Amino acid sequence: MKQILICGSSGNIGSFLFENLKHKYKVLGTSNSPNSKYFQIDLLDKSQIKKSLCDLGSIDTLIFTVGLAHSKGKNKDYKNFEEVNLITLKNILLSLRELNNSPEKIIFTSTISVYGERLDSTSYFEYNKLNPSSPYAITKQKAEFFLLEYYPVKSWILRLSPVYSTDFDLNLVRRVKIGRSFFKIGDGNKKLSLCNIKNIKKATEEIIDDNIPNGIYNVSDNINYSYNDLLDYYSPYFITKIPYLLLKLLYICAKIFSNRYLTENSIKLLSDNIYPSDKIEKFVKLNKKLKR
Numbered sequence: 001m002k003q004i005l006i007c008g009s010s011g012n013i014g015s016f017l018f019e020n021l022k023h024k025y026k027v028l029g030t031s032n033s034p035n036s037k038y039f040q041i042d043l044l045d046k047s048q049i050k051k052s053l054c055d056l057g058s059i060d061t062l063i064f065t066v067g068l069a070h071s072k073g074k075n076k077d078y079k080n081f082e083e084v085n086l087i088t089l090k091n092i093l094l095s096l097r098e099l100n101n102s103p104e105k106i107i108f109t110s111t112i113s114v115y116g117e118r119l120d121s122t123s124y125f126e127y128n129k130l131n132p133s134s135p136y137a138i139t140k141q142k143a144e145f146f147l148l149e150y151y152p153v154k155s156w157i158l159r160l161s162p163v164y165s166t167d168f169d170l171n172l173v174r175r176v177k178i179g180r181s182f183f184k185i186g187d188g189n190k191k192l193s194l195c196n197i198k199n200i201k202k203a204t205e206e207i208i209d210d211n212i213p214n215g216i217y218n219v220s221d222n223i224n225y226s227y228n229d230l231l232d233y234y235s236p237y238f239i240t241k242i243p244y245l246l247l248k249l250l251y252i253c254a255k256i257f258s259n260r261y262l263t264e265n266s267i268k269l270l271s272d273n274i275y276p277s278d279k280i281e282k283f284v285k286l287n288k289k290l291k292r
Helices: 012-021 046-053 078-098 135-150 197-208 227-234 244-256 260-270
Strands: 003-007 026-031 061-064 105-111 155-160 181-185 215-219 239-242
Touching: 003 012, 012 026, 012 197, 046 078, 061 078, 061 197, 078 135, 105 135, 105 197, 135 155, 155 197, 181 227, 197 215, 239 244, 244 260
Parallel strands: 003 026, 003 061, 061 105, 105 155, 155 215, 181 239
Antiparallel strands: none
């Protein structure tokens, strides 16, 4: 039975993969918080990593889901993002190498944010130039570069579209709701990609089973959603309609005053944000969709 090590097992993606892969593989997990299921390890401490994992058998696949995202955590300076999104990855891989137990495969959950946000683009493919702007996206890109430089034939980089599940809808609701009010920009027909967490599990399983070659892959549902689709999902009683031109004015002001947060988020609402998963769908069908 293949042995899988998941770093970040207490997060949304890591915990889902842990619970849904353990029936097929021997799955171990790490977390920086107390949990009897996982090794409690501070991945910024290499000595602690080596002490905790020194007696593991050979690791077929390391799944790295550790990440500090856009608005998580109290300390949001660049150093904090770099420590969580990059240094922890380096530490676990270097520690396992020093233990003579480097994994055969590395699955790294990256993000479509590495492409950046541009009003003049609607679809982003794996071969497109990267243009990250937030500390989150910049440090995820650096982690990708680290893997491509030192572990090129062992790495599977999954650029995830905004992830959702029945238990986690933050990436849905934040696009159509502010406070207690649902809203719609213009006619609500702008398109976006989303990623059902079950599609991440499907892709991961096929990688572990040697059915997908190493490389970089967008991972998203094989359907393009509109903002109207998200509103239909929630079926709110009342929707505040925001004129497209008003948001465009907000975007211009955000640019003038160098407000990166407003600039990024207004672009997302003003333009289509499509991240096709055609490349990975040559090997696995990502057919889980948004539905009640």
